[in-house]
Amino acid sequence: MRRPQGGEEGKRCGQSICCAIIHVLIYLIFCSDLFKDETCLKCGAGWELHGGTCYNFSTGKSSWTESRRSCRDLGGDLVKIDSREEQMFLEEKLRGLMEEAEDKFWIGLTDSELEGRWLWVDGSPLNESLKFWCNNEPDNWKGINNQNPAGEDCVRMGERGGASDLKCWLDKSCDDPHKSICEKTAVSGQTSCVCG
Ligand SMILES: [Ca+2]
Ligand SMILES: [Ca+2]
Numbered sequence: 080m081r082r083p084q085g086g087e088e089g090k091r092c093g094q095s096i097c098c099a100i101i102h103v104l105i106y107l108i109f110c111s112d113l114f115k116d117e118t119c120l121k122c123g124a125g126w127e128l129h130g131g132t133c134y135n136f137s138t139g140k141s142s143w144t145e146s147r148r149s150c151r152d153l154g155g156d157l158v159k160i161d162s163r164e165e166q167m168f169l170e171e172k173l174r175g176l177m178e179e180a181e182d183k184f185w186i187g188l189t190d191s192e193l194e195g196r197w198l199w200v201d202g203s204p205l206n207e208s209l210k211f212w213c214n215n216e217p218d219n220w221k222g223i224n225n226q227n228p229a230g231e232d233c234v235r236m237g238e239r240g241g242a243s244d245l246k247c248w249l250d251k252s253c254d255d256p257h258k259s260i261c262e263k264t265a266v267s268g269q270t271s272c273v274c275g
């Protein structure tokens with residue numbers, strides 16, 4: 080008579096402990112790790128998620144300072160461009176949003192404290208290897224016949240037809256009304272994810 084192999088044990092196990100373990104593993108793999116990625120990060124209405132960050136592209140126009148205040152009221156700030164990838168994303172995005180050539184967007188970069196010293200809104204200096212100025216910019220232009228003696232201390236970006244080598248930043252008078260790009264960190268919505 081053949082001794083029963085592990086078959087019956089295996090079946091019983093398959094229906095109880097092993098099954099439970101497998102379910103736990105499946106849960107850990109699909110519900111924990113997977114949901115840590117972007118699929119469960121949240122931005123809220125009016126914001127677009129990209130690379131763990133939320134972006135809001137305004138439709139109204141206002142001064143740089145007023146635009147910044149609006150971003151802060153929404154829990155963010157004017158965008159700081161931290162990488163070539165982020166510049167690429169924004170440059171491409173604006174091509175589709177801009178209605179005409181001058182329909183450019185404020186970003187969180189200014190030299191209003193000290194002429195020529197470019198600082199992001201978080202106080203960090205502009206990284207020399209991450210500059211995307213258009214040709215001949217920044218020029219701190221004071222206008223024809225010095226109409227704008229204050230020069231240009233705030234930065235806007237965008238090139239409707241697409242920028243050559245991503246270069247599409249221009250300094251402009253901070254008082255000019257423009258659209259703007261706000262940025263805020265995405266919030267993890269892990270607890271609200273349902274394991275299917
Ligand atoms: Ca950024
Ligand atoms: Ca300036």
Ligand SMILES: [Ca+2]
Nearest residue numbers: 218219231250
């Ligand atoms: Ca300029």
